[in-house]
Amino acid sequence: MTTVHSIVPLLAFLVSLVAVIPIVLLGERRRNAREAATFIAGFIKFALVASMVPAVLAGKVLEFSFIELLPGVALEFRVDGLGLLFALVASSLWILTSCYSIGYMRGANEGNQTRFYAFFAVSLCATLGVAFSGNLLTLYLFYEMLSLATYPLVTHHQDKEARSGGRTYLSYLLFTSIAFALPAVIFSYLNSGGNMDFTSGGFLADKVGGGSALVLLLLFVFGFSKAGVMPFHSWLPNAMVAPTPVSALLHAVAVVKVGVFCIIRAFTGVLGTDFLQTLDVASVISWLAAVTVVTSSLIAMTQDNLKRLLAFSTIGQLSYIVLGVSLLVPHAVQGSMLHIPMHAFGKITLFFCAGAIYVASGKKYISQLDGLGRAMPWTMGAFAIGAMSVIGLPLTGGMLSKIYMIWGAADAQQHALLAVYLVSSVLNGVYFFPIVYRAFFRDPQGGEVYDRVSEAPLPCVLPLAITAAGSVLLFFFPGLVFELTSLMISAD
Amino acid sequence: MTDQLPAIIVLMPLLGALLSVLLGMFDRKLCLPVALVALAITASSAVAMLANVLASPGQSLSYRFGGWDPLVGIEYRIDALSGLVVLAITAVGFLNAIYSKTRVRDESPRREHYFYALYLLLVAGLCGMVLTNDAFNLYVLLEICSLTSYALIAIGNRRAALASFNYVIIGTIGASFYLLGVGYLYIKTGALNMDGIHAALRANDIADSPTIKVGFILIMLGVWIKMALFPLHGWLSNAYSYAPTTTGTLMAPLMTKVMVYIMIRMMLSVFGTEFVFHEEFWSNGVVWIATVAIIAGSVLALARSDIKKMLTYLIVAEVGYMVGGAWLGNHSGMIGASYHILSDAAMTFCLFLAAGIIINRTGEARMNAFDGAFKKYPLTMIGFTVGALAMIGLPPSCGFFSKFYLISGGIEAGQWGFVVALLFSSLVNAVLFFRIFERAYFPKDLASGFEFGGDPDAKPDRSLDQVPYSMLVPMLIAAASLLVIGLANQTIVGWLNTALASFSLK
Numbered sequence: 001m002t003t004v005h006s007i008v009p010l011l012a013f014l015v016s017l018v019a020v021i022p023i024v025l026l027g028e029r030r031r032n033a034r035e036a037a038t039f040i041a042g043f044i045k046f047a048l049v050a051s052m053v054p055a056v057l058a059g060k061v062l063e064f065s066f067i068e069l070l071p072g073v074a075l076e077f078r079v080d081g082l083g084l085l086f087a088l089v090a091s092s093l094w095i096l097t098s099c100y101s102i103g104y105m106r107g108a109n110e111g112n113q114t115r116f117y118a119f120f121a122v123s124l125c126a127t128l129g130v131a132f133s134g135n136l137l138t139l140y141l142f143y144e145m146l147s148l149a150t151y152p153l154v155t156h157h158q159d160k161e162a163r164s165g166g167r168t169y170l171s172y173l174l175f176t177s178i179a180f181a182l183p184a185v186i187f188s189y190l191n192s193g194g195n196m197d198f199t200s201g202g203f204l205a206d207k208v209g210g211g212s213a214l215v216l217l218l219l220f221v222f223g224f225s226k227a228g229v230m231p232f233h234s235w236l237p238n239a240m241v242a243p244t245p246v247s248a249l250l251h252a253v254a255v256v257k258v259g260v261f262c263i264i265r266a267f268t269g270v271l272g273t274d275f276l277q278t279l280d281v282a283s284v285i286s287w288l289a290a291v292t293v294v295t296s297s298l299i300a301m302t303q304d305n306l307k308r309l310l311a312f313s314t315i316g317q318l319s320y321i322v323l324g325v326s327l328l329v330p331h332a333v334q335g336s337m338l339h340i341p342m343h344a345f346g347k348i349t350l351f352f353c354a355g356a357i358y359v360a361s362g363k364k365y366i367s368q369l370d371g372l373g374r375a376m377p378w379t380m381g382a383f384a385i386g387a388m389s390v391i392g393l394p395l396t397g398g399m400l401s402k403i404y405m406i407w408g409a410a411d412a413q414q415h416a417l418l419a420v421y422l423v424s425s426v427l428n429g430v431y432f433f434p435i436v437y438r439a440f441f442r443d444p445q446g447g448e449v450y451d452r453v454s455e456a457p458l459p460c461v462l463p464l465a466i467t468a469a470g471s472v473l474l475f476f477f478p479g480l481v482f483e484l485t486s487l488m489i490s491a492d
Numbered sequence: 493m494t495d496q497l498p499a500i501i502v503l504m505p506l507l508g509a510l511l512s513v514l515l516g517m518f519d520r521k522l523c524l525p526v527a528l529v530a531l532a533i534t535a536s537s538a539v540a541m542l543a544n545v546l547a548s549p550g551q552s553l554s555y556r557f558g559g560w561d562p563l564v565g566i567e568y569r570i571d572a573l574s575g576l577v578v579l580a581i582t583a584v585g586f587l588n589a590i591y592s593k594t595r596v597r598d599e600s601p602r603r604e605h606y607f608y609a610l611y612l613l614l615v616a617g618l619c620g621m622v623l624t625n626d627a628f629n630l631y632v633l634l635e636i637c638s639l640t641s642y643a644l645i646a647i648g649n650r651r652a653a654l655a656s657f658n659y660v661i662i663g664t665i666g667a668s669f670y671l672l673g674v675g676y677l678y679i680k681t682g683a684l685n686m687d688g689i690h691a692a693l694r695a696n697d698i699a700d701s702p703t704i705k706v707g708f709i710l711i712m713l714g715v716w717i718k719m720a721l722f723p724l725h726g727w728l729s730n731a732y733s734y735a736p737t738t739t740g741t742l743m744a745p746l747m748t749k750v751m752v753y754i755m756i757r758m759m760l761s762v763f764g765t766e767f768v769f770h771e772e773f774w775s776n777g778v779v780w781i782a783t784v785a786i787i788a789g790s791v792l793a794l795a796r797s798d799i800k801k802m803l804t805y806l807i808v809a810e811v812g813y814m815v816g817g818a819w820l821g822n823h824s825g826m827i828g829a830s831y832h833i834l835s836d837a838a839m840t841f842c843l844f845l846a847a848g849i850i851i852n853r854t855g856e857a858r859m860n861a862f863d864g865a866f867k868k869y870p871l872t873m874i875g876f877t878v879g880a881l882a883m884i885g886l887p888p889s890c891g892f893f894s895k896f897y898l899i900s901g902g903i904e905a906g907q908w909g910f911v912v913a914l915l916f917s918s919l920v921n922a923v924l925f926f927r928i929f930e931r932a933y934f935p936k937d938l939a940s941g942f943e944f945g946g947d948p949d950a951k952p953d954r955s956l957d958q959v960p961y962s963m964l965v966p967m968l969i970a971a972a973s974l975l976v977i978g979l980a981n982q983t984i985v986g987w988l989n990t991a992l993a994s995f996s997l998k
Contacts, residue, residue, distance in 0.1 A: 067982075152933065178919055183903075
């Protein structure tokens, strides 16, 4: 593995930060130009991220570091397979979400749209910062930046519900990151001998004992509570007060995936899976995640509000990833990395659909959806594909990652945890299929006729069709995703 | 010329104070320019002096007043730590003088010349306290600071007189303790020069004598009272919040921090680490007091709805940070404490300046001053936000790095209570400030919400924050300095390392 100095990661990071300037200056008066700025930034960002693919696939690591923050620890970007994969997912979906936002925000007559687009861009900037972080301190820095940048988006409506949702959001995320993650970062620094760079074997490997390693893992898993491992999960359902594009990109992809991404880094880059295997402490995390997987699926079954159901489903899916990486065996770790893009495409489709339904018909509850599939065939069809991917059914990408994680559980001889994967898949089916069934096969309630309701505006429908197609394409053409994650597994 | 810089730093403001009174009798408009010129010279001398110190071998300079031998005369000794603290004092003094332009004219009409004279005397006293290497001279300068600050506070509103009187009583007790302590030391060692006292303690092997111990305890009690270490903090809140705006913005960032600096100087230069950290029981005890101070200060701040009072209780908590860090007895802790002197001075300064603008514009001293504040005063709120995020301790602001070093020190020393208290106070600060952010950025009234560019139909309001530049610019510079101090922490800590290297810290 060779390290190459490159400024591309910095540029990719900065693009959306710079985009804030035209967004703010153009403002609501020239809103078409403002949205154009978002798009241009989105495409440039994606192009920059994509331009790094060949080098990374060739086994290179792109590096850029600037100010030294602590002795031996600089503000540093290092792009490896996992970071690049996550950046690809986030930046490509940003373009689609921007398109969707135009339809949604204008269709729903939302206020304060300039603020919305500006902070969306800042959030993406922070997300890429996390993805490219080369060491633990840089990671922590951008993790906190993301919490702050998304807060104005959650509180967007400024009403009582939004304010209290925002309060819960921030108090959970800041409380856990300051109370748990920060001490873990400092403890790691003190034990690392002044080098916090993520390495394939883990920079703390062989430097801490079993007890310390367990405490560190717990601090990381609870401290990076964007991953929603119970009991620090309830910020996510509360964050659903945000406009749907926020829920879609941030609370199904960027923010929550940043949480699991940080946890994966803690397992692979900080402590190292090989070192953890010698300690036999990671199973505590496995069981925490397993409990979250099952409990959240059960809670999801009781929800009638569609977005809340999706939120609980997300909590469960995130813990799949945590569970996978905590199994420590290559297949499970690779499966959990694969699950980042697979789940991202599936879940963002579902959120897009939920938002499209709201824009077109004003409906938020599952019990109101009877017969809606006839009025909105594209939307509900995409919903069905997204649901299939999240459940892990064939012909969708979600199946591949799930198979890898189950394979890993078998490798690790953890049959109880293997059963958790299977049972929860069934539960996923139990809460998703009734929705699809209602939409397509039941008659509208009370003789309601959907002659006024049709599909949402094109900017809403187009992205959800693309992401649904993406879920399917990931099943047939998973090559790039596999190659990038394989780099992380066989890195040494 | 450059070797006279330490004297210029102290004498310039003194001269300015004299001129301010004299010229003020003819035309009070001249006072502010005089003060600004004096402070600008002082501040640039401080920069030059710091550069000199860093360039000198061993990064330490000595200056003898009138050329007298330190045995009889007064010696100033400057290392990187004192150089940085003096730079902070003079920078705050200068920026705050600009900020005071309209405030003093409105709040203390017809008394501007007294105000600026006292102001300059206070800056001179603070700089002198940091520079001097003479324990008795330090007392004299301490009294200069105290007397001027009593008067500066009493100029404020009607309740300021009583607050100032309280401060007089407590402050005098504190100063007397300090003087008594120095007296004990003088009896035993026959020296007033700090290095002289230290040498005598070493040479005569009298560190175990009860006299020295009592002297040490008295000095510590004295500085703790003056720095408002919990539970000796009663005077601070009223004094700082009822004082005139610009008195508060000068004293809040500087007074307590300078006293912390003196505590560190006494611990390291005069008594030495061996003496101070000899009895672990006692040094651990002080860390626990600091721990309680942090928690109590945070909780008391949370209970206040008056903006300035809330900020003053945060100072009480921050004093706990520094005292605790210094008494951990290890290198990281001491670095954290001394770095935090700078970063806390900058944070407090930024927050007081921004809060001063908001309180002044809205005429409200309570939290509701912040309702919809972003729409009305965007730049001020940005400054306030940066200060608040630094207070919470988010990277890459300076608040994060001081917390980082302090927590590292706490972990190394096994002082888990202190570590937990630091994290707790970060969390309380987060609650405190996000309560304000919610009001400022997301008010219930949608129309006054926080949106860039504003209402497309409304006429754009061209005046920036409806605040004079004289107030806005210093505040924004202070906010920017938080990031600069944070990002440059490696450089600063490198200098501090050299300054602390000679004191055998673990």
